[in-house]
């Protein structure tokens with residue numbers, strides 16, 4: 001806790017000064033983030049840090065595994081669904097990024113088949129991504145190394161989340177109008193490399209310089 005308090009003081013003394021005008025403007029005008037960024041609650045994945053974003057830029061949703069329940073998922077009163085509706089319909093973000101990551105504990109638990117009665121919410125939440133296991137079974141049988149299978153599951157988890165995202169009526173209609181764009185990203189913790197899903201190549205490829213223009 002002491003670390004947090006020290007951090008608050010440091011922020012007020014050092015960082016806030018540099019961004020005082022920005023905070024004032026955001027307070028006056030309200031927020032207008034350009035991107036909804038959905039990722040894992042993992043403490044090593046920091047949306048603002050890895051994209052060098054400023055306050056007001058990103059509407060960030062972090063949850064276990066960066067998972068997205070489909071629009072009509074059972075027990076669908078969940079903060080992720082609410083945040084998607086809010087960001088798409090009210091904030092009118094231009095882009096949605098779903099960002100997975102390496103060494104994801106949620107995906108590992110999903111693969112192990114976590115069934116723990118003392119954590120019913122966690123078990124139910126992980127179960128949202130159960131279809132990822134079927135994809136792994138069907139399309140990745142050739143992968144024998146455990147780390148390759150885990151990476152495949154982590155990537156498929158992102159693609160499945162993106163699929164579910166498109167079941168939301170607000171997302172669907174804005175995609176049809178061309179006013180919203182979806183992106184699947186993958187962050188490798190050890191090297192801080194960022195990969196983006198390339199639809200044409202049907203795989204995650206390193207973010208290149210050319211993406212800067214996009």
Ligand code: ZN
Nearest residue numbers: 040042104105
């Ligand atoms: Zn994770």
